Amino acid sequence: MKTTLTLIWLVATLATHANDKYVETMKKHIEALYTDSTVEAYQSTINALERIASAEKDKWEPSYYMAFGYVMMANIDTDATRKDRYLDQATAAMEKAKALAPQESEVIVMEGFIYMIRLTIDPATRGAQYSGLAYQSFSKAVAVNPGNPRALAMLAQLQYGTAQFFGSPTTEACDTNRKALALFDADKPANPLSPVWGKSVAKAMSLQCEQ
Amino acid sequence: MKLSYLFFLVVITAPSLAQTQITGIVKDAAGAAIPGANVFLLDTYDGASTDAGGKFQFNTDEKGPHTLVAKFVGYEDYTLSVILEGKPIHLQIGLKETINELQAVTITAGTFTASDENRRTIFQAQDIATTAGATADIAGALNTLPGTQKVGESGRLFVRGGDGTETRTFIDGMMVLDAYGVSAPNTPSRGRFLPFMFKGTSFSTGGYSAEYGQALSSALVLDSRDQAEADRTDFALMSVGADVSHTHKWDQASMAAKVQYTNIRPYFNLINQEIDWITPPASVEGSAVFRHQLGASGMLKVFGNFNHANYSLYNHDIDDPSSRQAYDLTNDYLYLNSAYKTAVGENWIVRGGVSYSKIKDQVVDVTERVTTDEGIHAKAVLEGNLSSQVEVKTGVEWVGHVYGQSVPAFQLSRRFRDDLISGFAEGDIYFSNRFVARLGGRMEYSQLQQTVSLDPRFSLAYQAGKDGTLSLSYGKFRQSAQSQYLLLDTNLQSEKSDHYIVSYQFVRSRRTFRAEVYYKDYTQLVKYGMNPDAVTNDGDGHAKGFELFWRDNQTFRNTDFWVSYSYLDTERNYLDYPHAAIPTFASAHNFSVVYKYFFTRLRTQAGATWLYSSGRPYNDPNQTAFNGGRTPSYQDLSVNFAYLAKHNLIVYFSATNVLGRDNIFGYEYGDELNEQGMYNSRAIRQPAPRFLFIGIFLTLSKDKTVNQLPAL
Numbered sequence: 001m002k003t004t005l006t007l008i009w010l011v012a013t014l015a016t017h018a019n020d021k022y023v024e025t026m027k028k029h030i031e032a033l034y035t036d037s038t039v040e041a042y043q044s045t046i047n048a049l050e051r052i053a054s055a056e057k058d059k060w061e062p063s064y065y066m067a068f069g070y071v072m073m074a075n076i077d078t079d080a081t082r083k084d085r086y087l088d089q090a091t092a093a094m095e096k097a098k099a100l101a102p103q104e105s106e107v108i109v110m111e112g113f114i115y116m117i118r119l120t121i122d123p124a125t126r127g128a129q130y131s132g133l134a135y136q137s138f139s140k141a142v143a144v145n146p147g148n149p150r151a152l153a154m155l156a157q158l159q160y161g162t163a164q165f166f167g168s169p170t171t172e173a174c175d176t177n178r179k180a181l182a183l184f185d186a187d188k189p190a191n192p193l194s195p196v197w198g199k200s201v202a203k204a205m206s207l208q209c210e211q
Numbered sequence: 212m213k214l215s216y217l218f219f220l221v222v223i224t225a226p227s228l229a230q231t232q233i234t235g236i237v238k239d240a241a242g243a244a245i246p247g248a249n250v251f252l253l254d255t256y257d258g259a260s261t262d263a264g265g266k267f268q269f270n271t272d273e274k275g276p277h278t279l280v281a282k283f284v285g286y287e288d289y290t291l292s293v294i295l296e297g298k299p300i301h302l303q304i305g306l307k308e309t310i311n312e313l314q315a316v317t318i319t320a321g322t323f324t325a326s327d328e329n330r331r332t333i334f335q336a337q338d339i340a341t342t343a344g345a346t347a348d349i350a351g352a353l354n355t356l357p358g359t360q361k362v363g364e365s366g367r368l369f370v371r372g373g374d375g376t377e378t379r380t381f382i383d384g385m386m387v388l389d390a391y392g393v394s395a396p397n398t399p400s401r402g403r404f405l406p407f408m409f410k411g412t413s414f415s416t417g418g419y420s421a422e423y424g425q426a427l428s429s430a431l432v433l434d435s436r437d438q439a440e441a442d443r444t445d446f447a448l449m450s451v452g453a454d455v456s457h458t459h460k461w462d463q464a465s466m467a468a469k470v471q472y473t474n475i476r477p478y479f480n481l482i483n484q485e486i487d488w489i490t491p492p493a494s495v496e497g498s499a500v501f502r503h504q505l506g507a508s509g510m511l512k513v514f515g516n517f518n519h520a521n522y523s524l525y526n527h528d529i530d531d532p533s534s535r536q537a538y539d540l541t542n543d544y545l546y547l548n549s550a551y552k553t554a555v556g557e558n559w560i561v562r563g564g565v566s567y568s569k570i571k572d573q574v575v576d577v578t579e580r581v582t583t584d585e586g587i588h589a590k591a592v593l594e595g596n597l598s599s600q601v602e603v604k605t606g607v608e609w610v611g612h613v614y615g616q617s618v619p620a621f622q623l624s625r626r627f628r629d630d631l632i633s634g635f636a637e638g639d640i641y642f643s644n645r646f647v648a649r650l651g652g653r654m655e656y657s658q659l660q661q662t663v664s665l666d667p668r669f670s671l672a673y674q675a676g677k678d679g680t681l682s683l684s685y686g687k688f689r690q691s692a693q694s695q696y697l698l699l700d701t702n703l704q705s706e707k708s709d710h711y712i713v714s715y716q717f718v719r720s721r722r723t724f725r726a727e728v729y730y731k732d733y734t735q736l737v738k739y740g741m742n743p744d745a746v747t748n749d750g751d752g753h754a755k756g757f758e759l760f761w762r763d764n765q766t767f768r769n770t771d772f773w774v775s776y777s778y779l780d781t782e783r784n785y786l787d788y789p790h791a792a793i794p795t796f797a798s799a800h801n802f803s804v805v806y807k808y809f810f811t812r813l814r815t816q817a818g819a820t821w822l823y824s825s826g827r828p829y830n831d832p833n834q835t836a837f838n839g840g841r842t843p844s845y846q847d848l849s850v851n852f853a854y855l856a857k858h859n860l861i862v863y864f865s866a867t868n869v870l871g872r873d874n875i876f877g878y879e880y881g882d883e884l885n886e887q888g889m890y891n892s893r894a895i896r897q898p899a900p901r902f903l904f905i906g907i908f909l910t911l912s913k914d915k916t917v918n919q920l921p922a923l
């Protein structure tokens with residue numbers, strides 16, 4: 001009886017230990033992602049996340065953050081061909097996350113984010129095509145989880161850019177952004193691995209809106 | 212209790228006793244180090260990234276057999292089975308390049324591709340649509356590319372010494388029997404299909420894939436869009452008519468329908484025309500497309516287009532201008548196309564379709580003549596990867612074609628039917644990302660000709676330097692004789708051409724340079740002597756030349772321009788030619804400059820196109836030399852403006868030939884000698900000095916980013 005109890009306790013500890021290992025390792029690498037600043041550093045963090053994804057086959061977060069890392073890499077690099085290549089990797093990682101969690105609002109936000117960065121590589125030729133796709137993704141992300149501040153913040157970014165391009169007023173974009181900021185303040189995610197990025201972007205836009 | 216405690220302690224402390232250290236270096240095939248590669252044990256957390264020197268090191272607590280993986284973007288994953296027993300493992304890992312569709316060299320000989328999906332094409336789909344002078348006509352825009360010949364009175368695509376009938380259009384792989392709308396004699400016709408329908412356009416000036424047949428010179432391959440992005444309603448009000456279209460999108464399907472009415476009369480009433488119209492051209496057109504996703508990877512597209520057009524005019528006799536004959540043309544056109552595509556397994560795609568065309572022309576001048584042309588095309592293709600280095604595609608097709616002419620008043624009629632059964636196979640072998648060879652063949656059986664033919668096609672491409680591609684192509688092509696001649700003698704064999712092409716292309720940061728040299732040999736062209744009913748295949752000809760092309764989307768801000776020059780040296784002995792001569796549609800030098808500028812603050816796109824063609828031959832019966840006359844050169848400066856008045860409202864204006872040059876395409880001659888013993892002549896000119904077009908395009912949609920700009 002006592003051996004059985006000990007064994008059960010042991011297994012339970014090992015299981016939570018394993019989960020702790022997953023959460024602790026992920027937290028470490030997510031922290032790194034938010035502070036990495038070179039392509040090499042991002043690649044190293046992404047590789048670690050890829051290894052975690054290989055071990056934890058039912059978790060969407062590792063693939064999600066890989067996509068985030070590749071999007072950041074595409075942002076820093078200046079060469080158009082390499083940017084597109086990183087975004088291809090980001091898309092592959094995002095698709096994996098989507099397959100594991102098809103109704104996860106954060107993953108759908110990431111899909112839209114990738115479209116937006118694709119657009120910025122060649123706005124003249126890609127504007128029409130990718131702005132429509134990004135708009136669709138962000139709207140869907142808001143519909144799936146209206147409380148997701150990132151979905152609203154990215155939608156506001158897209159609306160602002162579009163309004164600027166067409167020379168129309170930015171009031172709608174600024175309204176969306178204000179709602180996003182309110183959601184950021186209220187955001188207390190239960191999942192320790194939930195993404196927390198985006199507030200700085202919304203804050204920067206609110207300054208623009210005040211002008 | 213103590214035992215369990217000890218057991219627990221041992222279990223917790225045990226792992227640190229048997230760590231295995233794994234170290235090594237990762238290099239590519241050339242021996243260069245690969246930094247940033249991911250080396251790890253599959254299904255575990257353990258691994259490391261390689262450093263700047265390609266070296267890595269990590270420890271693992273895992274034991275026993277495991278799989279070690281090394282991967283990096285652009286290379287095939289490297290896997291190795293390892294046994295972890297605490298002894299250090301040192302590895303020398305070599306990564307092999309993957310054949311990456313996005314990086315591998317592509318065969319460029321004789322091909323211009325515009326695509327929204329493939330980022331490495333020189334053009335996007337909208338580049339074709341926004342070219343000035345094209346008035347949203349695909350052929351018009353393609354006429355600014357090297358290898359094409361401007362034949363202003365026709366409007367069709369004449370490629371590298373080939374006649375306008377030698378270019379075939381394919382939509383989603385299915386043949387289109389008649390891709391051009393009806394037009395008055397000596398006035399240009401417009402393509403029936405608008406650029407906005409397509410996400411990809413591949414225009415070849417020679418040497419195209421074994422998948423496409425029945426085209427002696429050129430294949431225009433159009434891929435229709437896959438899915439609508441949002442619900443929308445579009446209105447267009449133009450100086451020549453109006454149209455309304457609606458697109459509805461469901462989760463897995465979408466449907467779009469469009470109704471268009473065109474009437475040139477109000478425009479012709481405002482602007483004087485050379486032609487003596489009775490009723491200027493008017494047409495009603497409807498088209499619809501339905502798309503449905505089937506399963507995870509399947510897509511069904513059904514497209515239909517019908518058009519009813521009519522015009523009538525007076526033809527004036529050359530010798531006696533006051534005498535005139537009424538000419539009335541009514542054209543009914545129906546085109547249905549269904550195409551299906553799905554993935555089979557990971558490596559294969561099956562696609563196929565059926566298309567049906569029915570055209571009826573009713574001409575009334577001296578008598579009434581009715582021509583009907585009906586065709587069915589059915590096709591099935593299997594394509595995919597035999598291995599990571601070999602792609603293959605193979606297919607079978609059947610074309611059933613019925614053509615007839617009748618003169619109802621005399622109860623005369625005749626018709627013929629031809630069935631063509633063909634098969635093709637083609638393989639692309641990637642020796643590396645820098646060298647690819649394509650081998651293919653096409654077999655055709657014609658039931659009318661009772662012959663089986665086999666035409667090989669072969670191309671190579673080699674990446675020269677970082678940004679250059681050298682490409683070679685050889686192929687045999689054939690096309691059934693034109694229907695009006697087959698009607699006279701159904702024993703006529705196919706006309707044939709052999710193409711030899713060498714091409715060099717250089718692309719770096721949105722600048723493209725291309726140079727191409729070619730030779731085409733024509734045999735079995737349709738010929739007749741004094742008796743036009745006695746047709747034979749005794750004609751032949753050749754065409755050779757070179758082309759230069761430069762496109763720059765980078766140097767000047769918000770500016771896109773391209774310059775193209777083609778030199779053509781061609782002769783043919785066909786139809787009623789007494790001997791080999793330069794055909795009347797060919798000019799030796801063709802030059803075009805296309806310029807587009809986007810005024811960001813004014814939200815206006817402005818474009819200009821300048822086309823130059825050296826003089827074309829014409830036959831002057833007053834001279835002894837056949838085709839001895841030369842027209843003056845053709846020059847045309849066209850402009851267009853697209854203004855984004857609001858995010859969903861566009862005002863568009865275009866004008867061709869703003870300089871008002873009197874372009875002459877050739878001369879027609881009377882039948883009788885006049886007082887001076889000469890035949891009277893009349894110049895074949897543009898129907899008007901310029902064509903002006905104004906349109907207002909409005910889009911209603913929930914998606915605020917959507918408008919009709921990509922279509923213009």
